[in-house]
Amino acid sequence: MDHGCYVGDFNMIYRAEDKSNDRLDHRCMRRFRAFIDAVELEDLNLVGRRFTWSSERDQPTLERLDRVFATAGWLQAHPNHILRALSTDCSDHCPLLLMANVVPWAKKRFRFEPHWIKFPGFMEVVELAWSATLLHADPFRILDYKLRNVARALKSWSDKKIGSVRMQLALVREAITTLKNDVYGRGDANTKFFHLMACHRKRRNFIRSLHIHGNEIVSEEGMVDALYHYYDQVLGTIFVPSRRFDLGIIGLPSVDLSSLEVHFTEAEIWAVISEMPNDKSPGPDGFTGLFYKTAWPIIKVDILNAFNAFWARDTRNFNLLNDGYMILLRKKD
Structure with missing residues (x-):
C-alpha cells in the first residue's frame, strides 16, 4: 500500500461533521477511524460539497459516504491533487472527480x-x-x-x-x-x-473555488479576475464628502509644522x-x-x-x- 489510492462508497463515516444530524453510530465511527489510522491512510479534502449522499426525503439526511483515501507514497507523488464533487440527477450519490496533478497557477x-x-x-x-x-x-x-x-x-x-x-x-x-x-x-x-499529513492539512486552507452571484468559479485566472474587479470597485471608489469642517471655529492652537516639510x-x-x-x-x-x-x-x-x-x-x-x-x-x- 505504499502508493495506493482507494475510492468508493464506504457506507460509513468517522467524524460527526460528516452527517447532517446527530443520529450517530459512535461505535462504528470509532472502528472506522481506528482502521484508517492503522493502515495509515489520509482522507483527501473534498472541494465543492460537504456531503456526497442524500436520503432524498422531504427533510433529507445528508452524509459524506463517498471518499478517496491515499497513502503517504501517493500524496508524496501527487502533491498538487484536487478532489471535487460533481452534480448528478440520476443517483443519490454525487460523483467524485480526482485530478492528480494540478499545476499551481501562482x-x-x-x-x-x-x-x-x-x-x-x-x-x-x-x-x-x-x-x-x-x-x-x-x-x-x-x-x-x-x-x-x-x-x-x-x-x-x-x-x-x-x-x-x-x-x-x-x-x-x-x-x-x-x-x-x-x-x-x-x-x-x-x-x-x-x-x-501536515502538508495535506495546509492544502485544505487553499481556496479552490469562489461562488459569485450564483456562479462557481474554479479556474485560477477566473478567481483572480473576479477578486480584482470586486475589490477594485470597493477600494477604488472616490469618496465625495458631503460636509466640511471649519477648523478655525473650533479654536485649536496653531502649531509650527514646518519641520514636516524638510528633507x-x-x-x-x-x-x-x-x-x-x-x-x-x-x-x-x-x-x-x-x-x-x-x-x-x-x-x-x-x-x-x-x-x-x-x-x-x-x-x-x-x-x-x-x-x-x-x-x-x-x-x-
Whole structure:
C-alpha cells in the first residue's frame, strides 16, 4: 500500500461533521477511524460539497459516504491533487472527480532567508547585483529594478552554494527520529507520513473555488479576475464628502509644522530601519528588515534617492514599490 489510492462508497463515516444530524453510530465511527489510522491512510479534502449522499426525503439526511483515501507514497507523488464533487440527477450519490496533478497557477514568491547573512560571500553577491542600474530612470524604478536583481542573484547563489536548508533540516530530523525508533521502538515513527499529513492539512486552507452571484468559479485566472474587479470597485471608489469642517471655529492652537516639510535625513531613515523586526512577514518584494539592516551600506544611496523623490512629489513608478497582498481567510463550514 505504499502508493495506493482507494475510492468508493464506504457506507460509513468517522467524524460527526460528516452527517447532517446527530443520529450517530459512535461505535462504528470509532472502528472506522481506528482502521484508517492503522493502515495509515489520509482522507483527501473534498472541494465543492460537504456531503456526497442524500436520503432524498422531504427533510433529507445528508452524509459524506463517498471518499478517496491515499497513502503517504501517493500524496508524496501527487502533491498538487484536487478532489471535487460533481452534480448528478440520476443517483443519490454525487460523483467524485480526482485530478492528480494540478499545476499551481501562482508563481512562487521570493523570500529573504535570515541564515544567508551567515555564509561567506553574501555581501559580495548583494553588492554585485545592486551595482547594476538603469539609465535615465526615476528613483522608484531604479530601486525596484535593483531589489528584483538582488532577489534573483541571492536565489541563484543560495541554490548553488547552500542548497535547501529546510530540506537538510528535514533530513536531519528524519535521521534522528529513525535512530530513536531503533532504540525505543516504532511508536509514532512514520515521520514521512505525518509530515505529509501536515502538508495535506495546509492544502485544505487553499481556496479552490469562489461562488459569485450564483456562479462557481474554479479556474485560477477566473478567481483572480473576479477578486480584482470586486475589490477594485470597493477600494477604488472616490469618496465625495458631503460636509466640511471649519477648523478655525473650533479654536485649536496653531502649531509650527514646518519641520514636516524638510528633507528626509539618513539618520531618520536608519532609525526607522533599525526598529524594524528582523524576520517578520515581508512585503511583496520578499525582503525582511534584516536585509535592510545588513545591506544598508550598499543600498542606502538608492533608498535616500527614493525618499527624496517622494519628498519632491516625483512619484513616477511609485506603484512598483507601493504594493500589498490581500489574504482571503477561508470560512469554517
